[in-house]
Amino acid sequence: MPLSRSDEFKCAALAAxxxxxxxxxxxxxxxxxxxxxxxxxxxxxxxxxxxxxQDRTGYxxxxxxxxxxxxxxxxxxxxxMVFAVTWQGPIRPDLRQALGRYFEPFVSAPRAxxxxxxxxxxxxxxxxVQMSGHMRALFGxxxxxxxxxxxxxxxxxx
Amino acid sequence: xxxxxxxKSGLCTVLCMAAIACGGGGSSAGTGVGGSSSSSSGGxxxxxSSSSSSGGSSSSSSSGGxVTTGNVANVIVDQGPSNNSVNTxxxxxxxxxxxxxxxxxxxxxxxxxTGSFGLRLLAPVLTTAMRAALPVETLTGGKTVxxxxxxxxxxxxxxxxxxxxxxxxxxxxxxxxxxxxxxRYSSVPSDCSSGGGTAENTVATFGANGILGVGPFEIxxxxxxxxxxxxxxxxxxxxxxxxSSAVPxxxxxxxxxxxxATDNNGIIIVLPSVPAPALTVSGSLIFGIDTQTNNQSGTxxxxxxxxxxxxxxxxxxxxxxxxxxxxxxxGIFFTDDSIAxxxxxxxxxxxxxxxxxxxxLSIEGxxxxxxxxxxxxxxxxxxxxxxxxTFNVFPQLAGSNSNxxxxxxxxxxxxxxxxxxxxxDKVTTAGTGPYIAF
Numbered sequence: 101m102p103l104s105r106s107d108e109f110k111c112a113a114l115a116a117x118x119x120x121x122x123x124x125x126x127x128x129x130x131x132x133x134x135x136x137x138x139x140x141x142x143x144x145x146x147x148x149x150x151x152x153x154q155d156r157t158g159y160x161x162x163x164x165x166x167x168x169x170x171x172x173x174x175x176x177x178x179x180x181m182v183f184a185v186t187w188q189g190p191i192r193p194d195l196r197q198a199l200g201r202y203f204e205p206f207v208s209a210p211r212a213x214x215x216x217x218x219x220x221x222x223x224x225x226x227x228x229v230q231m232s233g234h235m236r237a238l239f240g241x242x243x244x245x246x247x248x249x250x251x252x253x254x255x256x257x258x
Numbered sequence: 259x260x261x262x263x264x265x266k267s268g269l270c271t272v273l274c275m276a277a278i279a280c281g282g283g284g285s286s287a288g289t290g291v292g293g294s295s296s297s298s299s300g301g302x303x304x305x306x307s308s309s310s311s312s313g314g315s316s317s318s319s320s321s322g323g324x325v326t327t328g329n330v331a332n333v334i335v336d337q338g339p340s341n342n343s344v345n346t347x348x349x350x351x352x353x354x355x356x357x358x359x360x361x362x363x364x365x366x367x368x369x370x371x372t373g374s375f376g377l378r379l380l381a382p383v384l385t386t387a388m389r390a391a392l393p394v395e396t397l398t399g400g401k402t403v404x405x406x407x408x409x410x411x412x413x414x415x416x417x418x419x420x421x422x423x424x425x426x427x428x429x430x431x432x433x434x435x436x437x438x439x440x441x442r443y444s445s446v447p448s449d450c451s452s453g454g455g456t457a458e459n460t461v462a463t464f465g466a467n468g469i470l471g472v473g474p475f476e477i478x479x480x481x482x483x484x485x486x487x488x489x490x491x492x493x494x495x496x497x498x499x500x501x502s503s504a505v506p507x508x509x510x511x512x513x514x515x516x517x518x519a520t521d522n523n524g525i526i527i528v529l530p531s532v533p534a535p536a537l538t539v540s541g542s543l544i545f546g547i548d549t550q551t552n553n554q555s556g557t558x559x560x561x562x563x564x565x566x567x568x569x570x571x572x573x574x575x576x577x578x579x580x581x582x583x584x585x586x587x588x589g590i591f592f593t594d595d596s597i598a599x600x601x602x603x604x605x606x607x608x609x610x611x612x613x614x615x616x617x618x619l620s621i622e623g624x625x626x627x628x629x630x631x632x633x634x635x636x637x638x639x640x641x642x643x644x645x646x647x648t649f650n651v652f653p654q655l656a657g658s659n660s661n662x663x664x665x666x667x668x669x670x671x672x673x674x675x676x677x678x679x680x681x682x683d684k685v686t687t688a689g690t691g692p693y694i695a696f
Contacts, residue, residue: 167485167487168481168487168488168489168490169481190479190481190566191408191453191479191487191488191489191490192408192453192454192489194449194452194453194488195452195453195454196448196451196452196454197452199454203452203454206454207451207454207455207456211411211456212603212604212605212606213342213603213604214342214344214588214604214606214607214643215411215465215606216345216346216411216586216587216588216589216668217371217373217374217409217410217411217586218373218409218410218411218584218586218587218588218591218666218668219410219411219587219591219606219657219659219660219666220410220411220412220455221605221606221658221660229454230660231410231411231454231455231660232410232591232659232660232661232664232666233410233580233661233664234373234374234410234473234567234582234584234586234587234666235373235374235375235407235408235409235471235473235478236375236475236478236479236565236566236567237566237567237568237580237582238408238410239580239660239661239664240410240660241660255662258661258662258663
């Protein structure tokens with residue numbers, strides 16, 4: 101019986117976990133700008149569950165549900181690189197992990213003039229981070245401008 | 259991609275066999291309201307001076323939205339303690355040591371926020387004696403309780419203390435509140451700061467001396483009562499050694515209005531209409547709905563909200579499910595790629611060549627009730643702010659929203675309206691919360 105897409109992914113996921121544990125204990129905990137395999141690091145470290153994995157035109161999306169109830173989506177380019185992460189829920193995901201080497205540039209970026217507690221838009225070179233919402237309903241996304249696959253609209257990254 | 263999958267399938271074959279089974283599978287006309295607006299340099303009322311920008315304490319009851327009696331607190335939109343606030347609504351709050359009516363401190367410039375839940379004060383504005391008089395919550399076993407409160411642009415860290423809270427003539431006894439930036443709790447856990455954004459633990463970074471979350475829910479983060487969730491509640495063996503922990507619901511920070519002895523089912527914000535930018539605007543924060551002669555429901559539109567305080571707005575033919583009405587947003591934030599964005603330091607805001615009147619905007623509550631044919635104005639943020647560098651009230655200030663499924667109608671929605679916010683499960687003659695009515 102051929103593997104279904106779902107089965108295929110679960111297998112790949114398991115393979116990734118075993119590989120990550122056995123071969124590369126020092127593997128970056130990040131996802132943005134990292135290979136798809138780090139999606140599994142998120143699952144392991146965050147005690148989360150993979151809710152779905154879906155191929156769209158030009159990229160693949162993994163959705164992870166975190167213990168807080170927040171959903172975290174990781175967008176993977178055909179090259180295998182995570183080019184965007186998005187989230188929505190009551191508590192933000194661990195962005196130090198999700199943004200990896202882009203976390204520090206993000207938090208150290210200058211604040212916009214007339215900021216309020218409901219919006220944040222940061223662009224530092226290739227990195228764009230946008231957040232919105234209010235208490236219990238926090239939305240955000242981070243992406244690498246140069247890594248967005250051709251034909252993919254930023255508006256699709258939700 | 260194909261070769262990647264092939265690789266994975268190969269790996270799967272090898273690894274799965276050795277491991278676990280892997281085959282399973284614009285606003286409408288408001289009713290007549292009180293309050294006033296001013297574009298003169300004199301401000302509103304007897305005093306609009308703020309406490310020092312470094313956040314000194316204040317016992318004044320006349321600034322920052324002064325205290326009045328009964329169930330009505332004064333509110334004001336002014337420059338705030340950081341001297342650069344726009345469209346930010348403030349009031350004053352008095353905290354007392356639990357059980358005391360003498361050991362109290364009144365703090366001005368507490369932001370009135372319908373988009374959060376709970377009272378949070380910046381510890382540096384409390385006197386050392388007052389900080390010492392407000393006991394830190396202690397769990398069974400002796401650990402103290404602290405919270406990492408996430409706002410969109412950052413986080414606020416500090417212990418949960420209990421205080422008697424007085425606003426206008428209302429009192430709530432022994433209410434858990436957060437003491438943000440408390441010098442005793444100087445070590446922010448890394449899994450708190452990992453949520454990203456700015457640490458808002460000083461008056462300067464917070465932009466207020468505190469925040470009064472009067473949104474339509476009773477508890478700030480109910481999910482954190484049942485499991486330890488990072489960047490939520492913490493148990494602290496010492497003040498500088500805290501780890502995420504479940505905390506009983508009764509110890510979580512509540513919307514303090516729900517703890518008032520009376521007038522505890524919600525609030526009403528009343529602000530005058532503001533046709534043009536103004537220096538300041540003042541109005542009223544009324545406690546209770548249908549509990550006194552001054553807070554009766556009339557024929558307003560009642561829109562219930564979902565469990566995230568959201569409702570649907572329809573703009574440009576798109577229904578936006580993550581929309582909300584929010585006194586804590588300083589602009590009207592929505593997606594419309596046809597409007598020019600500002601450049602330079604104001605890139606979050608819109609800068610159309612001329613002021614636009616947009617609509618129709620419709621708002622639909624979860625109860626199916628609609629508010630239709632609203633319109634709103636969008637001005638050029640750069641032009642307005644340049645023309646009025648000292649003003650704090652900009653009803654036409656609007657900007658983009660990175661969530662394309664959200665229309666965030668900020669404080670501008672409240673100008674010229676009487677807006678009621680009813681708390682979840684609380685009954686009023688107009689309906690049962692959570693709802694927003696206007």
